[in-house]
Amino acid sequence: MASGTETLTAPPGAPAAPPQRPQGRKMVRWFDPFVLLKAGVRSTISKTIGEQADRRLLDALVAPKVEPSDFSVDEAGRPREELWFDYVADLGDGWDSTYAVAQTVSRPTLTLTDETGTAYETHKGEVLVFGGDEVYPEASVKEYQERTVRPWQAAMRGQGPAPHLFAIPGNHDWYDGLVSFMRLFCQGRQPAGWRTHQRRSYFAVKLPHGWWLLGTDMQLASDLDEPQVQYFQELAKQMKEEDRLILCLAEPAWLVGQVRPPGERTYLDNNLDFLEQQVLGKKVSVFLTGDIHHYRRHANAEGRQKIIAGGGGAFLHPTHVPRKEAALPDGFTARKTFPAPEESRRLCWRNLGFLGHNPSFGVFTGLLYLLLAWMQVADLREGGTVAWKLSRVLGAALVNPGVLLLAVMLVLGMMGLADGRFGRGRWVAGLVHGVAHLAASLFVFWGAFALTGALLPLGSVPQELLGAVLVFAGGFLLGPTLMGVYLLISLNGFGAHANEAFSSLTIPDWKNFLRLRIDREGRLWLYPIGLRRVPRAWKRGETVREPEWVADDKDATPPELIEPPIVIGAARSTAPRVAGRSSPEYAGPAAP
Structure with missing residues (x-):
């Protein structure tokens, strides 16, 4: 009789099978002349088409209803007391980095240790959010399948129910006019077993205890389209005054403005101001974004958070720029980066090779x-x-x-x-x-x-x-x-x-993602999870309860908390701690 631990190895006495390796794609070589030429041509074409025929306008006509996905109640209609969900951005690049993150996200539980030695137990999210640029170097059915779907499908084997998936597109997803993205994430399909719900390239999810999760589509740094504005305006009418928002963006406007040439203010900056102040009509408690491939958190005295977590699989971006950050509006200051700036500066010397x-x-x-x-x-x-x-x-x-x-x-x-x-x-x-x-x-x-x-x-x-x-x-x-x-x-x-x-360095290490939890008291916990060195060698999982591939690299490092959990809520309480003494960062009451 078969069991949940059925082995996948050869029977006793059979000759040993030769070692196998995943048939995964290598990381994109961005200085390959053919890759540069092809990506440049596709970018120019998609930008031209996007300016003349915005795909979002057609999708709004096909799916005119403004109905948020409701995860504030369970399948029986009872209010949820708590909910775990995960945020992964900038994935779909090389196998080692993408699969390492996917495998970590897919584990039913993770016991994580922060820099002080304190351990916390976390649970796999029932909801999974992809934060932009789901594939590199360009969007196509084949690239999505090989660089995104295949690694995640292998990682989720035997790890319990697949999560409900929501995604927003980044600029690379727009390189084919958003055709492949819409086909994969917005037509009710179940790639890799994910359960998809959205019908547009942006979405809204109602969460427990008055929390909302919103995802936007800014196209190729273009303006907000009118149907999207109307969509979020209608959603704002469904929100209570005390409700709190988590906003997913394609780019971190607050940092991009500092690394671009002085004096350049993009549409994205204006979009963010317009969306937050004019459309939603209330302050956002947490901003989540990728596009820049590292972890960086800004916060202000009110407890509002602006977090870049673009470590889902793409090459690493430096953290030692800007060399001196300009003051951000509303008192936001830098709190943490991963890797540290001095490590980032050291990594840059690899350009000598x-x-x-x-x-x-x-x-x-x-x-x-x-x-x-x-x-x-x-x-x-x-x-x-x-x-x-x-x-x-x-x-x-x-x-x-x-x-x-x-x-x-x-x-x-x-x-x-x-x-x-x-x-x-x-x-x-x-x-x-x-x-x-x-x-x-x-x-x-x-x-x-x-x-x-x-x-x-x-x-x-x-x-x-x-x-x-x-x-x-x-x-x-x-x-x-x-x-x-x-x-x-x-x-x-x-x-x-x-x-x-x-x-130029295609560094697969220093990956990261966010695990989030809304607890019984309505507080939001944010666990920034990092992988300093992803495995380079893999072996097949031996049982059906294991992922298809498991790490076989003694130099790989286990997942860890980049910093203690950030808590946004109205009152303190005991953290779901396993061991240790330090306390998570308490962000205070969520902004009204």
Whole structure:
């Protein structure tokens, strides 16, 4: 008779099966020229289509009712005394990171220890919220299936009932005009066993004790569409004056404004003000968002929280920028980051090994240097000093129209790449970067010619072929190294290129998500959960009560509390503590 612990291993005496590995996708290599080109094209197309034909307008016509999903009562219609739910943002990237988070979220219970050694017992959420960018590098049915659905489906095996799922789209979900997102999350399907409810790309969930969970769709940093405004206005009429709100956003407007070039105020900033002040008509107690791939919490004296928890699987973003945060409105101040700024600064030094993280970029720079060398005509057969020969190479380059055109394009490209955070020095930074590559290509060309000329007859086919190989090799090694040095100096020295300097590293570690609980007294508990190092090796689960894959990496770290739980409520009470002495951070009464 079968049991819940039925093993999945081979019978006794059978030959041992060879070790297996998950057939998961690797993390996106953002400096792969083909990935950059494809993502750029899809982004441009989706932005153009979004401006001319907003998908949200059509979806509002198909699903005109404004009916929040009601989790304030159970299936029998009785008021719920408490509810657990989880928030995961920026997932659907590499297998190791995405699966590690999914497996941690899916465990029925987690006993977590914070930095003081205090332990707390938490429970898997009955509701699961995806906070934006559910897939990378672009949305498609295939990418969703392989990078998002498959890892979560494997992680949830044998872990009890699948949660009720709600999701808001990020900019990458909009890259196909939101078609795949709507098909997966908004048509009543059950991908990976999830139970979906929403019919639009935004949602509302009624929670116990007067709490509400709202998810918005800001498209590609565009304005709130009119049907969405009306949707939330109708919901506001259903809320009581004392009700409290948890608002899920696609981007952290309060921080994005500090890392963008000065003076740029986006539609997103105006949307947030309009939604909070004009549509909802009351203050939001908790803001939840992803888009930036780390954990960062701001809070004010009233106990209101602004939390970035974009650690669901995508590459890590730095926490040591902005180097000095500007004052936020309403007295919000920074309380915690994960990883710590000093650790983030240390990780940035990995850019010195840029080539190892981005070998395809080395192929690109190798071909670029080879093209520059091929277009030059420099007669170095005559004798002379090293300086004289280098001057001949430079002189030949300056009188060659093809070389000049390519050089100008290269420098202009580097100037366009330079981050606006450099301010007035942006063009200088780009110019220096571009000229560095030109100088390196000339040096590689001269070095290859000098070396091959000493070994083989000048002008012979073997000499030219060997020279071409050496030029390519020099470009392959030197081009990425210069890019890595540029990104390192830019970020650690000037606070610029935060996205590029860390997307180049594809760091799968330092993942995070939020576990939330509304207790019997109506207080909201927020448990920030982190994974410092995700497993790199896996083995098949041995029983049907285990996930499909379990960690087989002794260097992986267990989940932990990033900081003690944050509590929003009207009164203190004893935490659901297992052991230890410290108290969670009490945020005081929720803002009315």
